[in-house]
Amino acid sequence: ANEQLDPENPQAKALQYVHKSAKEGQDCANCALIQGSDGEPWRPCSIFPGKLVNSEGWCAAWAKKP
Ligand code: SF4
Structure with a gap:
């Protein structure tokens, strides 16, 4: 199963x-790169393969959902 992304991970x-x-x-929930289902607290993100990001999280690759 995917694990939560560690903010100390070098890519993170x-x-x-x-x-x-x-x-x-x-936040991740309204980022174009988020995956998975709306409402899930931890979701996959296309730039962090195999990890889960927090729906309320953020990173510098944030891009507005179209
Ligand atoms: Fe992924 Fe960053 Fe977008 Fe969050 S803000 S969904 S970590 S690209």
Whole structure:
């Protein structure tokens, strides 16, 4: 099973990933790169294969969902 992304993971650090977004209006749940189902607290993300990111998280690759 996929495991939660560790913010200390080198790729996560490089993209400044955090479990809790500090950017108003930007979080993983409304990012174009999120996968999985709406409402799930931990979801796959296409740039962190095999990991789960927090729906309320954020990273520097955030892009507005079309
Ligand atoms: Fe969250 Fe970053 Fe993945 Fe977007 S790209 S879902 S902000 S971890």
